[in-house]
Amino acid sequence: xxxxxxxxxxxxxxxxxxxxxxxxxxxxxxxxxxxxxxxxxxxxxxxxxxxxxxxxxxxxxxxxxxxxxxxxxxxxxxxxxxxxxxxxxxxxxxxxxxxxxxxxxxxxxxxxxxxxxxxxxxxxxxxxxxxxxxxxxxxxxxxxxxxxxxxxxxxxxxxxxxxxxx
Numbered sequence: 001x002x003x004x005x006x007x008x009x010x011x012x013x014x015x016x017x018x019x020x021x022x023x024x025x026x027x028x029x030x031x032x033x034x035x036x037x038x039x040x041x042x043x044x045x046x047x048x049x050x051x052x053x054x055x056x057x058x059x060x061x062x063x064x065x066x067x068x069x070x071x072x073x074x075x076x077x078x079x080x081x082x083x084x085x086x087x088x089x090x091x092x093x094x095x096x097x098x099x100x101x102x103x104x105x106x107x108x109x110x111x112x113x114x115x116x117x118x119x120x121x122x123x124x125x126x127x128x129x130x131x132x133x134x135x136x137x138x139x140x141x142x143x144x145x146x147x148x149x150x151x152x153x154x155x156x157x158x159x160x161x162x163x164x165x166x
Contacts, residue, residue: 012153012160013083013090020159027156028081031091034148035079038141039093045137046073050103051122065098073100077134091149095134105130 017024047070049055054068076097083090095101107120108130123132138145 012156013081015160016156017083023159027152030152030155031081031149032079034152035091035093035145038138038145039077039079041141042093042134042137043074043077045133046070046100050127051119054099054103063098065102068099068103072097073103076100093134093138100133103127104133 013024013027016027049070050068054066056067057064058066073095076095077093077100078096079091079093081091095104103123106123
C-alpha cells in the first residue's frame with residue numbers, strides 16, 4: 001500500500017473554519033464516516049486476552065500501563081482530525097489506551113532489559129511482529145479510506161475556491 005500525501009489540507013481546513021464553521025464540521029463528519037470501517041475493524045481485532053500477566057495492574061513512573069482489557073483497548077481506538085503545526089498528519093487513527101498501544105507496538109525498538117526482552121519475545125512468538133493490530137487491520141481497508149479521503153479533500157478545495165472567488 002502506498003501513502004498518499006496531499007499538501008495544503010491543514011491550511012485549507014483552517015481557512016474553511018474561519019469562513020464557515022458548519023462546513024468544517026461537515027468535512028470532519030465525512031472523514032469520520034469514511035474511516036469508520038477501518039476504525040471498527042481495528043476495534044474488533046483486539047482479542048479478549050494476550051499474555052496472562054497482562055491482566056494484572058502494572059505501573060511505570062507513576063503511570064498505570066496495565067492491565068490489558070479488551071473493552072478499554074476498543075474504546076482507545078480513536079480517529080483524530082488535527083490541524084495544529086506540531087502534527088505531521090491531519091487525519092489519523094490512534095490508540096489512546098496504554099496497554100493496547102504497548103501490545104500493538106512492543107518490540108518495534110527492541111526489548112529493554114531481560115524482562116522486557118522476554119515480554120517482547122513472547123508477544124512475537126504468539127502474536128507476530130509489531131504492529132500486531134492497528135496497521136494490519138488498516139491495510140485491509142486502507143485503499144477505500146484513502147480514496148474516500150481524497151474525495152473529501154477535493155470537495156474541501158472546491159469549497160475553499162468557491163469561498164475565495166465570492
